[in-house]
Amino acid sequence: MNHGPLIAAGAFVSLAFSWAALVMAPQVQLGSLAPASIPNTSDVHPANRPGLAAQGAEVYRSLGCYQCHTRQVRQDALLYGVRLVDRGSNASTINLELPDSGRTNLVNFNLLIALAKSRADLGITPVAVPAVLAADTNVAPVLKEFATELKLLKQFDDKAQVVRSTSKTVNELAAALPVEVLERTGPDEAERAVKLLNDAGGKAELVIYNLGPDIERGWGARRSVARDFVNDSPVLLGSLRAGPDLACLGSRAPEKFAAAWKFASTNLASEMEQRLLIHLYNPRLVAPASTCPSAKYLFATKQPDQRFAGESLQVPGSDKPVYPRHDARALVAYLLDQRLDVGLPEAPVTKPSGPAKIAAAPAKP
Amino acid sequence: MTAPQISPPAACATAPSAVAVEASCRLPVLFFAFSSATWLLFGAVLALLSSIQVYQPAFMEGCPWVTYGRLRPAAVNSLVYGFALQASFGLALWLIARLGRVELTSPLGLFIAGKFWNLAVTVGVIGILAGDATGFDLLEFPLYAALPLFASYACIGAWALITLKARTERTLYVSLWFVLASLLWFPWILSSAQGLLLGWRVPGVVQAIVAGWFGNNLLQVVLIGMALAVMFYFVPKVVGRPLHSQSLAQNGFWLLLLIGGWTGLSQLSAVPAWIPAVSGAANVLLVVPVIVLIYNLYRTADGEIAEAWKRSGVFRFVTVAAFLLLLVTLRNAVFGIGSGARYTQFTYFAGARTDIMVLGVFGLSALGALHYIVPRLTVAQDELPSDGLVDLAFWASIVGLISLAIGYSLAGLTQGAVGATADRNFLGEAVTGVAGHLKLVTFGYGAIGVGALAFLVNFALALRRCCVACCGGVR
Numbered sequence: 001m002n003h004g005p006l007i008a009a010g011a012f013v014s015l016a017f018s019w020a021a022l023v024m025a026p027q028v029q030l031g032s033l034a035p036a037s038i039p040n041t042s043d044v045h046p047a048n049r050p051g052l053a054a055q056g057a058e059v060y061r062s063l064g065c066y067q068c069h070t071r072q073v074r075q076d077a078l079l080y081g082v083r084l085v086d087r088g089s090n091a092s093t094i095n096l097e098l099p100d101s102g103r104t105n106l107v108n109f110n111l112l113i114a115l116a117k118s119r120a121d122l123g124i125t126p127v128a129v130p131a132v133l134a135a136d137t138n139v140a141p142v143l144k145e146f147a148t149e150l151k152l153l154k155q156f157d158d159k160a161q162v163v164r165s166t167s168k169t170v171n172e173l174a175a176a177l178p179v180e181v182l183e184r185t186g187p188d189e190a191e192r193a194v195k196l197l198n199d200a201g202g203k204a205e206l207v208i209y210n211l212g213p214d215i216e217r218g219w220g221a222r223r224s225v226a227r228d229f230v231n232d233s234p235v236l237l238g239s240l241r242a243g244p245d246l247a248c249l250g251s252r253a254p255e256k257f258a259a260a261w262k263f264a265s266t267n268l269a270s271e272m273e274q275r276l277l278i279h280l281y282n283p284r285l286v287a288p289a290s291t292c293p294s295a296k297y298l299f300a301t302k303q304p305d306q307r308f309a310g311e312s313l314q315v316p317g318s319d320k321p322v323y324p325r326h327d328a329r330a331l332v333a334y335l336l337d338q339r340l341d342v343g344l345p346e347a348p349v350t351k352p353s354g355p356a357k358i359a360a361a362p363a364k365p
Numbered sequence: 366m367t368a369p370q371i372s373p374p375a376a377c378a379t380a381p382s383a384v385a386v387e388a389s390c391r392l393p394v395l396f397f398a399f400s401s402a403t404w405l406l407f408g409a410v411l412a413l414l415s416s417i418q419v420y421q422p423a424f425m426e427g428c429p430w431v432t433y434g435r436l437r438p439a440a441v442n443s444l445v446y447g448f449a450l451q452a453s454f455g456l457a458l459w460l461i462a463r464l465g466r467v468e469l470t471s472p473l474g475l476f477i478a479g480k481f482w483n484l485a486v487t488v489g490v491i492g493i494l495a496g497d498a499t500g501f502d503l504l505e506f507p508l509y510a511a512l513p514l515f516a517s518y519a520c521i522g523a524w525a526l527i528t529l530k531a532r533t534e535r536t537l538y539v540s541l542w543f544v545l546a547s548l549l550w551f552p553w554i555l556s557s558a559q560g561l562l563l564g565w566r567v568p569g570v571v572q573a574i575v576a577g578w579f580g581n582n583l584l585q586v587v588l589i590g591m592a593l594a595v596m597f598y599f600v601p602k603v604v605g606r607p608l609h610s611q612s613l614a615q616n617g618f619w620l621l622l623l624i625g626g627w628t629g630l631s632q633l634s635a636v637p638a639w640i641p642a643v644s645g646a647a648n649v650l651l652v653v654p655v656i657v658l659i660y661n662l663y664r665t666a667d668g669e670i671a672e673a674w675k676r677s678g679v680f681r682f683v684t685v686a687a688f689l690l691l692l693v694t695l696r697n698a699v700f701g702i703g704s705g706a707r708y709t710q711f712t713y714f715a716g717a718r719t720d721i722m723v724l725g726v727f728g729l730s731a732l733g734a735l736h737y738i739v740p741r742l743t744v745a746q747d748e749l750p751s752d753g754l755v756d757l758a759f760w761a762s763i764v765g766l767i768s769l770a771i772g773y774s775l776a777g778l779t780q781g782a783v784g785a786t787a788d789r790n791f792l793g794e795a796v797t798g799v800a801g802h803l804k805l806v807t808f809g810y811g812a813i814g815v816g817a818l819a820f821l822v823n824f825a826l827a828l829r830r831c832c833v834a835c836c837g838g839v840r
Contacts, residue, residue: 001615002537004529004545011546011622015553015582018626021643022578023557027571029637062496064434070711072634216787224635226570234500234562235572239632241711241780242419244791258792283422289797291422293432 030226036344045342046231049334056334059327061236063295070238071247073220073340075212078348080190082182086203087111114193114200115181184209208343208350218256220248220340225347228340243292248340259287269336276332277313277324285316298328380466380533389468390459391742393475397455398735400483402821404447405728409814411440416807420800430494438505439493441719445503445583446514447486449723450551452731453591454479454521457544459738460594461525464541465532470524478520485513501562501576503583503719508563515555522548539614543594546622547587554582570636581629584722585651586622592690592730593621593658596683599734600662603673603680609664613657620654628697631706632715645702655694659687678748678755682733685763689725693718708785713799713806714777717770724813725766732762732820743827744834750826758819765812772805 001007035044049057060066088111181204182193190206197204210222224247229235238246244258254261254272263271275286281299283290300323303312312321324332343349381389415436417424425431462469469475489510492498497507506514525548529541537545558579561567567575601608608614627647630640666673673680697718700709709715736758740749749755776799783795 001542001611002535004526004537007537007542007545008549010619011549012553014619014622015550015626017623018578018582019557022627022630022640023561023575026574026636026640027567030569030571031567033569061498061500063429063432064438064498066500067434067437070634072711074634074707074710213785213787217791226636228635229573230569232569233566233572235570236500237570237573237633237635239502239711240713240716241784242713242796258796287792289792291420291796293418293422293426293434295429295432296427297429 033227033230052330053333053337056330059331066236066238068242069246070241072224072237073214073247075210075215075223077211079184079209080187081180081207082190082193082204083178083180083207084204085178088201111200111202114196208348219245221349222347227344249338250336251339251341273332280328298325381468386462389472390462392472394455394459395742396476396479397451401448401452404443406817408440408443409810413810415440420803435494438498439490442505443490444723449588449727456734460540460544461529464538466534467532470528475524478517481517485510503580511559540594540598542618543590547590551587554579577630582626585625585628588727592727595730595734596687599679599683601665603677604666604669609661613661617654617658624651631701648701649698652698659691679733679737682729686726686729693721708781712777712780713773717773743831749823751823754819754823758816761812761816765809768805769809772802776802
């Protein structure tokens with residue numbers, strides 16, 4: 001060890017290993033990552049930022065917001081479930097109404113079989129075929145399958161002698177469609193159930209459970225992944241949560257904010273924008289305990305002369321309006337552009353059943 | 366006192382006298398020592414101010430130049446580039462000259478390059494305060510500061526290597542391995558990271574990975590390497606014994622280089638899972654070389670520790686630094702992988718690693734070494750003029766570091782507990798609830814600033830005495 005060049009060469013090789021593993025390998029793996037197209041739309045995620053939001057990214061960097069806020073939602077587990085959307089109808093759907101029972105029980109037997117196969121815990125137990133049904137040529141083969149192959153279902157409504165499962169009939173189960181018939185299972189089991197139910201003539205879809213404290217907090221519908229940042233430069237992931245995570249601020253429900261609030265009107269995007277502007281002006285006005293520094297310097301107190309300088313902002317507790325400067329509006333546009341409600345192949349989310357509550361703020365010219 | 370290793374007499378034939386070696390070191394090393402201590406004071410003050418803002422948001426509010434998001438990176442970069450790296454240049458030059466028995470090549474050139482380095486750091490800090498930070502941890506200096514920084518380092522590093530090449534003492538002592546590795550490692554990682562982040566601009570999260578890789582290498586290899594160089598020089602020297610085992614040192618050195626570059630990325634979340642996993646495994650593996658190296662030091666000093674602690678100021682600093690190195694490595698091993706990493710991820714606990722490494726492991730080693738070097742280069746004495754100030758610098762730094770480490774760790778663990786379950790109130794418990802712990806952090810930065818100030822005053826006293834001596838013609 002008395003030769004300097006030897007030590008230098010050894011150091012170079014050591015560094016080269018770590019460089020190859022932690023610089024080159026990630027670049028090879030992630031370097032060509034591109035936005036993914038959202039199924040059934042012409043959109044991609046992440047979409048290119050509109051100009052104002054792109055300028056807001058620079059404000060975010062310049063003011064060092066990333067020193068206190070991460071933009072990385074974590075999740076602990078990814079589980080699957082099955083949602084039955086439609087019972088469907090096929091030949092073996094029969095009316096189990098018995099004389100004098102006063103009940104109608106439309107049962108899709110194939111669906112019942114499928115359910116029994118995919119969910120033992122529903123307690124659909126072996127059946128003994130009532131005489132009145134056994135006579136029905138339509139039903140008999142199906143019931144037979146039910147009784148022999150599945151060894152399930154054996155319970156009649158005492159009075160009406162209607163075929164019942166111990167917990168719920170299919171009708172009850174499917175009374176308020178869509179209903180989740182499988183919750184938090186592995187991917188194989190869920191996919192099998194979906195296939196069974198679809199083959200039985202029903203309509204079922206896969207449900208995805210992204211689990212973890214961050215997601216339960218409402219900070220995002222799924223974890224953040226590398227693809228979410230392909231349009232960012234610099235990539236400001238943040239490493240400290242002195243404030244809440246911002247990865248999904250744009251589509252966060254108001255009650256999920258650190259200081260919960262409610263929409264007062266139907267103009268959600270504009271209301272959210274106002275709220276964030278007031279937060280920038282003085283965070284203590286929207287969250288009294290907040291330790292976020294105010295950014296009053298992003299607001300003018302006098303009406304600017306420029307024609308496009310924008311509308312005034314009414315600040316609570318003050319009768320004088322303030323005028324957000326361009327940087328304030330840009331920063332808010334950037335924050336509203338943060339979204340994780342879109343599924344990606346590597347980080348799926350369940351399709352929302354209704355339209356998304358909050359659309360991203362429209363770009364301002 | 367003599368260097369711990371036995372040198373072959375033949376090598377001394379052309380060796381310059383110790384006085385000549387010291388004379389060549391005087392200008393650049395004292396310059397690096399003084400300006401690094403000044404940056405330490407400055408950085409500690411900025412860190413103190415920014416740590417108040419975390420629980421007193423109205424403090425210095427309303428001016429973008431001193432908002433937390435700018436003040437904090439300005440503080441960290443002042444401490445890393447102004448204090449830590451600059452101090453390591455001074456120490457590296459001094460160790461090379463001393464252990465290699467060689468006069469520094471071009472002391473004036475080194476001094477000028479050092480001036481430019483300081484200028485670049487100043488420009489960089491102003492750039493951050495003006496809002497031009499790049500957004501990458503430990504690489505926040507904008508390009509217009511980063512390029513001159515690299516250029517001035519190129520001169521410093523090249524002259525240091527030329528000096529090392531010209532050494533008359535051919536045996537390379539352990540300290541010089543670390544010095545050499547650090548001197549080469551730094552430009553490689555700096556150019557690699559700056560090229561990829563500010564030049565080529567790699568896409569997406571690769572940026573965050575590269576920045577994390579750079580920051581970790583800077584702390585774990587460059588600065589820890591310099592700290593170990595100081596430890597391996599002073600421990601045998603103070604106790605007056607040769608190093609316990611050369612081969613243990615060799616193993617520790619190579620393992621540190623091989624593993625050190627892989628650690629520290631377990632804090633990334635939105636990246637492929639293998640990256641934090643691999644890095645977490647390296648965090649655990651790093652325990653091996655660190656224990657090997659520190660065991661070697663311990664065996665060298667075993668039996669003399671209490672006596673050396675009383676007798677020597679530098680030994681005290683270096684001992685605490687070595688202890689801290691062991692602690693911070695174990696801490697990273699436990700909280701750098703798996704559920705431990707997940708628990709402390711995104712909290713002050715994880716962020717405190719930078720502070721403990723820069724101010725603790727490296728900072729204490731460097732301050733100790735400077736307490737030894739400065740009096741020799743100024744007044745040609747073994748001790749700085751004021752013993753009281755030496756004690757103050759030591760105890761203030763220790764108290765500061767303990768407060769810092771405890772404050773950040775408690776705050777981080779509280780945050781981790783809140784983050785682990787969605788039932789807890791984030792704002793009330795993880796943000797405002799940790800204010801008490803963060804006040805301890807503020808106190809810690811203040812104490813570290815006091816320590817730096819005590820050293821600076823002592824330094825100034827020594828300089829004054831030196832001037833008086835020179836002008837009076839006594840010396």
